[in-house]
Amino acid sequence: MATREEIRRIEQEKLMEWARRYQEVLNREAKRSVFSKVLYTEEYKTLSIKLLLTAVAWLFIGGAFALFLRGQAGLSSTGTPVVLDPAYYFQAMTNHVMDMVFGAAFTAVFSLAFYVIPALNGSRLVKWPKVANFGFWLNNLALLMMNLGGIQNQYLFTFLNPLQASVTWYIGYGTMVIAEWMEMVSVIGTSFEGRVPGRLVPTAIGFIVMDMIMMALANISVFIADMWSLFSPIGGLNIYLFGIPNAEVWKGLFWFADHPLVYFVPYTLSGCIIAVAPLYARRPMYSVRFTRWLIPTAFVLGSSVYVHHIVDDPWPLILRDIFAQTSTALVAVPFAALWLLFFITLGDPRKLKWDVGLAFIYAAAVWNIIGGIQAEPTNPTPALDPTIHNTGWIFGHFHIMLALYSVGGVLGIVYVAGPFLLGKQWYSTKLGWLHFWGWQAGMGLFAAVSSEGGLFGLIRREVAWAGFYEVYYQLIMIAGWLAGFATIIFAYNLILTLLYGEKTPKTDIDLWAVYSIALERYGMRREGYREEELPLMLPPDGMIRVNAETASSGGGSGLSATKSVTIERRLPKNELEVPDDSQIKP
Numbered sequence: 001m002a003t004r005e006e007i008r009r010i011e012q013e014k015l016m017e018w019a020r021r022y023q024e025v026l027n028r029e030a031k032r033s034v035f036s037k038v039l040y041t042e043e044y045k046t047l048s049i050k051l052l053l054t055a056v057a058w059l060f061i062g063g064a065f066a067l068f069l070r071g072q073a074g075l076s077s078t079g080t081p082v083v084l085d086p087a088y089y090f091q092a093m094t095n096h097v098m099d100m101v102f103g104a105a106f107t108a109v110f111s112l113a114f115y116v117i118p119a120l121n122g123s124r125l126v127k128w129p130k131v132a133n134f135g136f137w138l139n140n141l142a143l144l145m146m147n148l149g150g151i152q153n154q155y156l157f158t159f160l161n162p163l164q165a166s167v168t169w170y171i172g173y174g175t176m177v178i179a180e181w182m183e184m185v186s187v188i189g190t191s192f193e194g195r196v197p198g199r200l201v202p203t204a205i206g207f208i209v210m211d212m213i214m215m216a217l218a219n220i221s222v223f224i225a226d227m228w229s230l231f232s233p234i235g236g237l238n239i240y241l242f243g244i245p246n247a248e249v250w251k252g253l254f255w256f257a258d259h260p261l262v263y264f265v266p267y268t269l270s271g272c273i274i275a276v277a278p279l280y281a282r283r284p285m286y287s288v289r290f291t292r293w294l295i296p297t298a299f300v301l302g303s304s305v306y307v308h309h310i311v312d313d314p315w316p317l318i319l320r321d322i323f324a325q326t327s328t329a330l331v332a333v334p335f336a337a338l339w340l341l342f343f344i345t346l347g348d349p350r351k352l353k354w355d356v357g358l359a360f361i362y363a364a365a366v367w368n369i370i371g372g373i374q375a376e377p378t379n380p381t382p383a384l385d386p387t388i389h390n391t392g393w394i395f396g397h398f399h400i401m402l403a404l405y406s407v408g409g410v411l412g413i414v415y416v417a418g419p420f421l422l423g424k425q426w427y428s429t430k431l432g433w434l435h436f437w438g439w440q441a442g443m444g445l446f447a448a449v450s451s452e453g454g455l456f457g458l459i460r461r462e463v464a465w466a467g468f469y470e471v472y473y474q475l476i477m478i479a480g481w482l483a484g485f486a487t488i489i490f491a492y493n494l495i496l497t498l499l500y501g502e503k504t505p506k507t508d509i510d511l512w513a514v515y516s517i518a519l520e521r522y523g524m525r526r527e528g529y530r531e532e533e534l535p536l537m538l539p540p541d542g543m544i545r546v547n548a549e550t551a552s553s554g555g556g557s558g559l560s561a562t563k564s565v566t567i568e569r570r571l572p573k574n575e576l577e578v579p580d581d582s583q584i585k586p
Contacts, residue, residue, distance in 0.1 A: 002531075002532055004531060007531060007532055008537070010196075011196075011536050011537055014122075014196055014536065015122055015536070015538075015539070015544050016544065018122065018123040018124065018125060018194070019124075019508065019544045021125060022123075022124045022125060025042050025043055025125070026043065028042065029041065029042070029043050029046070037050075038050065039133070039137075040129075040130070040133045041129070041133065042126055042129035043126075044114055044115060044118040044119075044124055044125070044126050044190075045115060045421055047114050047126060047129070047132065047133070048111045048112070048114045048115035048421060049111075049421060049422065050136070051107050051108070051110050051111035051114065051136060052107075052108065052111040052414070052421075054103075054107050054136075054140065055103070055104050055105075055107040055108040055111060056104075056490075056491060056494065058099050058100070058103025058104040058107060058143070059100070059103075059104040059407075059487060060487070060491070061099050061103065061147075062095070062096050062097075062098075062099030062100035062103060062104055063100075063483075063484055063487060065092045065093070065095045065096035065099065066096045066100070066480055066484075067480055067481065067484055068083055068084050068092050069084070069089065069092050069093055069096060070473075070476055070477040070480035070481070071083040071084075071477060072084040072089060072463075073473040073476070073477065074470075074473045074474045074476065074477025074478075075477070077464060077465055077466070077467050077469065077470040077473070078464050079463040079464035086463040086464075087151050088151055089463050090153070090461075091149070091150065091151050091152075091153045094146075094149070094153040094165075094169075095146070095147050095153070098143060098146050098147065099143065099147070100402070101261075101402070102139075102143060102176060103140075103143050104407070105264075105265045105402065105406060105407060105410070106180070106264060106265070107136075107139070108265075108407075108410050108414075109211075109264060109265055109268045109269075109410075110136075110183050110187065112208075112268060112269075112272055112410070112413060113187045113190075113208050113212070113268060114126060114132065114186075114187065114190065115417070115421055116204060116205070116208065116271070116272055116275065116417075117187065117190050117191050117194065117205050117208060118190060118193075118194060119420075119509065119510050119512075119513040120202045120204055120205055120275065120513050120516065120517060120535075121191070121194030121195065121201070121202065121205065121535070121536065122194060122509055122513075122517075122536055122538050123193055123194030124508075124509070125190070125193050125194060126186065126190050126193075127186055127189030127190040127192065127193040128185065128186045128189050129186070131182050131183075131185060131186045132182070132183055132186035132187075134182060135179045135180070135181075135182030135183040135186065136179070136183065138175060138176075138178065138179035138182065139176055139179035139180065139183070141175065141179075142172045142173070142175035142176035142179055143172065143176065144172075145168045145169070145171055145172030145175065146168065146169050146172035146173060146176070148168055149165060149166035149168045149169040149172075150166055150168075152164070152165060152166040152169075153165050153166055153169055162225070162228075162229050162234065162244075162245045162247065162250040162251075162254070163229065163254075164234050166236065167230070167235060167236030167237055170226055170229055170230040170235055170236070171230065173226050174223060174226045174227060174230065177219045177222060177223045177226070178223075180215070180216075180219060181216055181219060184212040184213075184215065184216045185216075187208070187209070187212050188209055188212050188213065191205055191208070191209045196536050198532060198533065199532075199533060199534065199535060199536060200292075200524075200529070200533050200534065200535055201535060202275070202516070202517060202520060202535045203271070203274050203275075203285070203288065203291055203292050203295075203520060204271035204272060204274050204275035204516070205271065206271070206292065206295045207267055207268065207270050207271030207274065207295055207298075208267075208268050208271045210267065210295050210296075210298065210299045211263070211264060211267035211268045211271070213299075214260050214263070214264075214267070214299055214302055214303055215260055215261065215264045217260075217303070218259070218260040218261065218303070221252075221253040221254070222253065222254055224253055225245070225250055225253035225254040226254075228242050228245050228250065228253075229245055229250070232244050232245060259305055260302050260303055262401070263298070263302040265402070265406040265407075265410065266335075266368075266401075266405070266406055266409075267298060267302065269364075269406060269409045269410055269413070270294075270298075270338055272409075272413045273342065273361055273364075273365075273409065273413070274291060274338075275512075275513075275516045276357075276361070276413065276416050276417070276512065276516065277342055277345055277346060277361070278345065278515075278516060278519040278520070278523075279416075279512060279515050279516060279519075280346060280352055280353065280358055281345045281346050281347060281352075282519075283345065283519065283523075284345075284519045284520055284522055284523025284524075284526070285341055285345050285520070285523060286341045286344040286345045287341060287527070288520060288523040288524050288527055288529075289524075289527050289529075290337070290341065291338075291341055294334045294337060294338055297333070297334045298331075298334045301327060301330050301331040301333070301334060302331060304327045305327045305328050305331050325381065328376070329376060332372050332376060335368060335372065336369075336372075339365050339368070339369060342365055343365070346362075349362070355415070355416075355429075355432075356412075356415045356426075356429065356432035356433055356435070356436050357412045357413070357414075357415035357416035358412070358416075359412070359433075359436050360408050360409065360411045360412030360415060360436060361409055361412035361413070361416075362412075363404070363408055363412075363436075363440055364404065364405045364406075364408040364409030364412060365405075365409075367400055367401075367404035367405045367408065368400075368401070368405040370400060371397055371400035371401045371404075371405060374396075374397055374400065374451060375397050378393070388454060388455075390459060390460055390461055391453070391454035391455075391457060391458055391459060391460060392449075392450040392451065392452075392453040392454035392458035392459075392460060392472065393450070393451050393454025393455060393458075394454065394460070395450055395460055396446075396447045396448070396449075396450030396451030396452075396453075396454060397447075397451065399443060399446055399447050399450065400447045403443045403446075403447075403483070404439075404440070404443050404444065404447065408439065408440075408443075411435075411439070411490070415432060416512065417510075417512060418497070419504050420504065420510040420511070420512055421510075422497060422498065422501070423503060423504055423506070424497050424498065424501030424502060424503055424504060425497070425501050425502045425503075425504055426493065426497050426501065427493055427496035427497040427500055427501045428493055428496065431489055431490075431492065431493040431496075432490075432493060434486070434489050435486050435487075435489045435490040435493065436486075437486075438482055438483065438485060438486025438489060439483055439486040439487070439490075441479075441482055441486075442479050442480065442481075442482030442483030442484070442485075442486055443479065443483050444479075445475065445476075445478070445479035445482070446476055446479035446480060446483065449472055449475045449476050449479065450472075450476060452472075453469060453472035456469075457469075458472050458473075507541065507542030507543055508539070508542055508543050508544045509538050509539065509542045509543075509544070510542065511541075511542045513538060514538045514539070514540065514541075514542050517535055517536075517537065517538050518537070518538070518540070520535065521534045521535060521537060
């Protein structure tokens, strides 16, 4: 067994090796123009910022389609064109979902992954940056192709299976899957780039890598279903390599295997929350070991949940019972366990140091619990789901899980890590709080009205309905605009931050990551993990030092000086110095 001194020496050597390689990356980046960096970058923060800003852009594009929909539905119950012609209504709905899910949410996940992994493992290196950058641009091209499908894409949200969409939609969707594979491969490679043999990876990285593997596997069958449709008589290419897809087999490929996409944002978000929650609690997760066991549990259950909204399919009863009911009920277990650990770790909310980031994260946890309670008794139940599936109950549930939980949680992480990623403090805390309350009020009203209306038969997938339901759609329209104004406030604050925000002190490794790893190592040591299997320890002040011997040999070129820095980051209780985690006392 290695001594603690030997372990520390190995850790320092690894950090210095990564630091030299990172300096080489910075030297290459310095030779690139701003335009060149937009096209291609290998620096992890620049790549993450590029993806984050793109996600915000897609949030606005998808949001615009949503407001068109809500305006038409809120101003006309007869289908009379006010904002949109009925022929374009479902095209706008298709584009709204594609842009919000794959453009905004998925791109934000990749942004967090490319930032969080190199920060937590201390390497600051991206594996295969050419693959990551090409995948990023290919993904945006694919989304544009799907958006340009025309009114034929209105069929995406009808009962027709397989989907009868435009040829550009099929090509765009297949291209998007390839692009996602490329980004996922780079993320997984990045995790191995900063891994030390024999060491456990930080829990947050474990969640992110698990998420990438699960989604990459799920995309295989979706790609098959998409190509089956494209090269069949419904594909629009007039290339008939296959017959018209069998509806049940096609749904099994497209919906069953791809159901993990609904967990793509939550699983990466879970990893990020596990990384930042201890910063507010000033103690490790209540049980690091139990938290780590949630990774394989979530992977198995997230990959086996049959899309419970089609439980009336003519599949064998035992398969429907297992996948539509049992697995759907069981997948709630890891989420319930995660939030139990989360709330226990944070403790009394009155004693927390609240900011916008924590508020978004805390609210996301609450909304996920509400969404689970709403869905579990109804969605996986064959006696109920066929009745409620085509009502507002379903899109109320979906917006709880995507807008309030997933997107809300991601926004919380952005508010927490933003000053470190962007290098500037948020311009206005007041604007941040306006964003929080506007988003919660708008999307909360949207979800509540949709769900209640669904219980009374508020229909979806139509352009006209009984006048009785119009008041619901009017309230939903108001809710959508409220959330839209909140998003504009966020974008305004982000722009002001980039232009005029106060610069934050620079360290080699961001201090939120230093705090997070120190607390996780302490928690693991307390639970009986061996010293040599703990994640690599990051320098307490975030500065990587070069000893005299290394510097004299030329190995210290470009690395940080040994002079300490003053820590002035906005972290919870940041007035406390981060100690060596081996010296942390209960």
